[in-house]
Amino acid sequence: MEQTWKxxxxxxxxxxxxxxxxxxxxFLIPLAVIWAYTFGENTGxxxxxxxxxxxxxxxALGPLYLGIFVxxxxxxxxxxxxxxxxxxxxxxxIAFASPKQKAWLLLLIMLPFWTNLLIRTFALxxxxxxxxxxxxxxxxxxxxxxxxxxxxxxxxxxxxxPLTLLYNNFAVVVGLxxxxxxxxxxxxxxALDRMDRSLMEASLDLGAGHLxxxxxxxxxxxxxxxxxxxxxxxxxxxxxxxxxDLLGGTDSQMIANVIxxxxxxxxxxxxxxxxxxxxxxxxxxxxxIQALVQRRSDRRA
Amino acid sequence: MTDAPVSNAPAxxxxxxxxxxxxxxxxxxxxxxxxxxxxxxxxxxxxxxxxFALLGPSGCGKTTLLRMLAGFxxxxxxxxxxxxxxxxxxxxxxxxxxxxxxxxxxxPHMKVTDNVAYGLKMDGVDAGEIKKRVEEALELVKLGGLGxxxxxxxxxxxxxxxxLARALVKRPRVLLxxxxxxALDAKLRxxxxxxxxxxxxxxxxxxxxxxxxxxxxxxxxxxxxxxNRGLLAQVATPADLYEFPNxxxxxxFVGSVNMFExxxxxxxPNEAQVRCAELGAPVYLDHGVxxxxxxxxxVALRPEKIEMHKRVEGSTAMKMEDAPQGTNVVPGIIRDIVxxxxxxNYEIELEGGRRVKTFRSNLTRxxxxxxxxxxxxxxxxxxCSPAVLLS
Numbered sequence: 098m099e100q101t102w103k104x105x106x107x108x109x110x111x112x113x114x115x116x117x118x119x120x121x122x123x124f125l126i127p128l129a130v131i132w133a134y135t136f137g138e139n140t141g142x143x144x145x146x147x148x149x150x151x152x153x154x155x156x157a158l159g160p161l162y163l164g165i166f167v168x169x170x171x172x173x174x175x176x177x178x179x180x181x182x183x184x185x186x187x188x189x190x191i192a193f194a195s196p197k198q199k200a201w202l203l204l205l206i207m208l209p210f211w212t213n214l215l216i217r218t219f220a221l222x223x224x225x226x227x228x229x230x231x232x233x234x235x236x237x238x239x240x241x242x243x244x245x246x247x248x249x250x251x252x253x254x255x256x257x258x259p260l261t262l263l264y265n266n267f268a269v270v271v272g273l274x275x276x277x278x279x280x281x282x283x284x285x286x287x288a289l290d291r292m293d294r295s296l297m298e299a300s301l302d303l304g305a306g307h308l309x310x311x312x313x314x315x316x317x318x319x320x321x322x323x324x325x326x327x328x329x330x331x332x333x334x335x336x337x338x339x340x341x342d343l344l345g346g347t348d349s350q351m352i353a354n355v356i357x358x359x360x361x362x363x364x365x366x367x368x369x370x371x372x373x374x375x376x377x378x379x380x381x382x383x384x385x386i387q388a389l390v391q392r393r394s395d396r397r398a
Numbered sequence: 399m400t401d402a403p404v405s406n407a408p409a410x411x412x413x414x415x416x417x418x419x420x421x422x423x424x425x426x427x428x429x430x431x432x433x434x435x436x437x438x439x440x441x442x443x444x445x446x447x448x449x450f451a452l453l454g455p456s457g458c459g460k461t462t463l464l465r466m467l468a469g470f471x472x473x474x475x476x477x478x479x480x481x482x483x484x485x486x487x488x489x490x491x492x493x494x495x496x497x498x499x500x501x502x503x504x505x506p507h508m509k510v511t512d513n514v515a516y517g518l519k520m521d522g523v524d525a526g527e528i529k530k531r532v533e534e535a536l537e538l539v540k541l542g543g544l545g546x547x548x549x550x551x552x553x554x555x556x557x558x559x560x561x562l563a564r565a566l567v568k569r570p571r572v573l574l575x576x577x578x579x580x581a582l583d584a585k586l587r588x589x590x591x592x593x594x595x596x597x598x599x600x601x602x603x604x605x606x607x608x609x610x611x612x613x614x615x616x617x618x619x620x621x622x623x624x625x626n627r628g629l630l631a632q633v634a635t636p637a638d639l640y641e642f643p644n645x646x647x648x649x650x651f652v653g654s655v656n657m658f659e660x661x662x663x664x665x666x667p668n669e670a671q672v673r674c675a676e677l678g679a680p681v682y683l684d685h686g687v688x689x690x691x692x693x694x695x696x697v698a699l700r701p702e703k704i705e706m707h708k709r710v711e712g713s714t715a716m717k718m719e720d721a722p723q724g725t726n727v728v729p730g731i732i733r734d735i736v737x738x739x740x741x742x743n744y745e746i747e748l749e750g751g752r753r754v755k756t757f758r759s760n761l762t763r764x765x766x767x768x769x770x771x772x773x774x775x776x777x778x779x780x781x782c783s784p785a786v787l788l789s
Contacts, residue, residue: 299503299561301490302468303517303568313516317507 134370145366153371162355162372169352170379172266172341173334176273180281180330181323183274188285189315192292203286210279218343221272225262225344232259268344269351273334280333281326288322289315320394328387332380352376416620420479421446421572421604422467427476429462429628436462438628439476444621449598449605451619453612455651459628460608464574467606468497481571491520496565497574500581502557504549510536510560511545517568535567538597555586566601573598575607579614591617612652616640624648640700645789649698656704656754658697662689662786672697672786676752679728684781689788696787703783704756706744706769707776727778730754732769742766746777 135153137145156162191202209217224230236257243254262268296318300310316323338353345351352372359369420443429437437459444450452460465471466478469490478485485493496517505513511532518528536542539559549557558578565573578594579587595618598605609615615622616636624631624639624647632639632648643649646657660674660681670683672695681697689695709729733753734745739760746754754777760766769775 293501293503295499295501295503296505298468298470298490299497299499299505299564300516301470302497303564304491304520305516306491309520314505318505 131370132374134367135374137367137370139365139367142364153368154375156368157371157375165350165352165355166375166379169335172269172273172349172351173331173337175270176277176334177281177327177331179270179274180278181327184278184281184285184326185323187278188282188289189311191282191286192289206279206282209275214276214339217276218272218339221268221275221344222263225268225271227259227261227263229262231262235260263344264346264349266345266349268346269341269349272340272344273337276337276340277330277334280330284322284326284329285319288319288326292318321391324387324390324394328383331383335379335383336376416445416447419446419482420444421481422606423479423482424463424466425477425479427463427466427473427478429459429466429471430474435628437466437473440628440630442623442630442633444604444606446604447602449595449618449620450607451615451622452606452608452625453615453622453652454610454625454631456610458625460610460625461576463625464497464576464606464608467493467495467572468574469493494571495574496568496570496572497576498558498561498565498578500577502554502561502581504552504557504560504564506549508549509545510541510547510549510552513549513560514545514564514567517564521568531567532563535563538566538600539563555582555590558582558590562597566603570603572604572606575605577608577610579609580611587614594618616652624651626651641785643698643785643787646696646698646787649696649785649787654701654755654757656699656701658699658752660695660697662687662691662693662695665689665691669781670786676748676750677728678748678750679726681784682726682781683784683786687786689786693788698785698787699754699779699783701743701755702741702757702759703779704754705778706746706756706758707778708769709774709776725778725780726784727776730775730777732771732773732775735766735769735771737766744769746775748777 133147134145136149136151137147138150138152140146187206191199191206194202222229226232236259239254239257247253262271292315296314297310300314301307305313335351336353337351338357341349341351341354345354353376356369356372356376359365359372363369422442422444424440424442427437427440428435440459440463452463454460462471466473467480469485469488469492472486480494505516508516514532514535515528518531523531532545533542536545539562541556541559541563544552544556549560552560558581575594579590582590591614594605594607607615607618616639619636621633621635622639623633626647631651632644634642639648639652643652649655650657658672658674658676658681660672660677662670663673663680664671665687667686668684670685670687672681672683672687674681674697677697687695728748730746730748732744733747736743741757741759742765744756744758746756748754756777758765758769
């Protein structure tokens with residue numbers, strides 16, 4: 098009886114009202130208040146009048162802030178693509194590992210997830226700074242190469258100049274890829290792990306090499322997993338706050354950093370709210386695109 | 399004492415397209431997965447044009463053997479030859495064999511023609527030729543007109559045909575079939591059995607099929623290898639497997655059987671006698687047995703080879719000593735009856751308590767009414783019917 102709950106309205110209400118009330122009071126109403134702010138004006142340090150103005154949106158869509166939006170989208174997109182490029186082979190390797198190895202590899206993927214983001218980001222600073230491990234390794238290679246050149250009678254390479262790997266867009270992308278890789282690997286892994294192995298074997302059997310098999314069979318069949326991996330990476334990457342704040346330079350702030358400034362230092366809640374909602378609209382668009390892709394592949398499969 | 403008899407009947411099925419040369423040759427092939435021995439020192443030649451079945455219970459190594467031909471497993475020891483060539487270094491995509499997978503493995507994101515054309519595209523065949531050959535292949539498997547369908551618009555049987563067409567379109571030297579009929583329902587399975595046979599005769603290439611279903615192997619194959627725990631138990635034609643099994647395993651795995659342990663008492667060139675305690679009477683055989691007198695042997699008797707006669711207590715209508723020359727007779731009581739339509743299966747309890755199965759064809763519409771529960775009967779079988787097994 099699939100409709101028995103209709104006969105037990107009281108029981109149904111008892112279990113469904115608390116979560117619905119929670120959602121209403123702690124999610125929808127606060128969100129509606131912030132949404133209302135987007136049409137408001139600061140009239141004093143703590144007072145906001147709901148004037149129905151579109152000025153906040155107009156300002157947010159001005160060249161300065163639109164530029165930051167575009168930049169945030171670009172950084173999030175680059176991050177997502179790099180996560181996909183790095184994450185796909187990783188997910189494939191995990192899917193093909195023995196069950197025992199699989200558990201350990203998945204644990205390795207999850208482990209950073211369970212570590213505080215702040216700690217991970219500071220650890221990354223230790224790796225990337227001028228006196229960091231990347232530069233140490235490069236310096237060692239440089240000096241050895243230089244010594245080798247002297248040894249075979251060529252000019253030495255000169256003094257090693259440490260690379261500036263921190264406080265720029267490069268650092269932000271590296272940080273975002275590092276933070277978001279698990280978001281990409283897990284949906285890819287679950288899509289690849291579910292795939293019928295005999296499809297890949299059939300492709301090999303019919304004369305395709307491994308690369309062709311991956312691009313003609315594995316990728317198309319993993320498309321829903323790839324789509325959800327992209328979405329689940331892109332959305333949090335777009336709204337990143339801590340990573341650009343700690344690893345970025347003056348020119349690498351993303352939209353979340355600007356929003357934070359409006360709510361705190363600038364004390365301009367209506368404008369901050371308008372920026373937040375624009376970010377949310379972008380997210381909805383991304384989800385809508387993913388849903389479209391999903392529906393198309395569902396129709397096919 | 400002479401050699402045990404072998405079939406002197408013609409091969410179960412005339413197979414004029416079978417050639418003398420071995421297209422497949424396993425030489426001392428062993429495959430281990432960790433400590434588990436999946437395939438144990440197999441030596442086997444399969445001739446060109448055969449419809450060969452690898453038959454055995456699950457885990458016997460038959461699928462591993464097939465996958466070694468396709469190139470998905472490499473032998474731990476020994477060599478595999480395809481068409482006289484050692485294929486140790488050939489990856490799956492370079493081997494002149496194609497496989498029909500148990501799950502069919504039809505690519506779900508490609509329409510039927512693209513599935514069938516996939517292998518030809520990989521080989522760089524030109525577009526016009528691909529189109530022609532794909533059409534031919536689809537006609538061959540009776541899927542003409544369904545080329546634009548997606549796999550999810552096909553039934554299981556049709557998907558299997560796509561898998562067949564996709565493999566055959568490449569004109570492989572050998573077609574490998576992994577449990578080809580296991581996923582079909584009973585009616586379709588019967589139909590596909592005969593279609594596979596006629597398809598193989600039509601294209602004339604060697605088919606190698608893996609199956610756990612002995613009926614399927616007997617029905618389709620020109621020759622079968624029965625495998626048990628990685629070893630080849632027996633390689634023979636279907637009729638020889640059934641009538642002349644070489645071991646208790648084969649006799650038991652292929653078909654239904656009554657097995658009695660006994661001692662070889664007498665062994666002359668033209669007759670032998672086995673004392674069977676369970677049977678309560680010696681078993682007479684009209685042929686010699688290759689075994690030492692006094693050794694333990696097993697008598698395998700197929701249920702359909704046992705005849706059942708009415709036995710009236712106290713009457714002398716039939717007695718053991720009255721039995722026709724060369725016939726074995728034992729008394730028993732019917733304990734169980736299973737009516738199956740075309741035949742009826744009876745379970746008869748012998749005087750020692752041992753139960754024996756016998757099948758009786760229902761030749762008329764009233765035959766199943768001839769016997770009833772707890773009825774005393776005579777069981778009789780011809781002296782040439784039992785197979786005497788030494789292992």
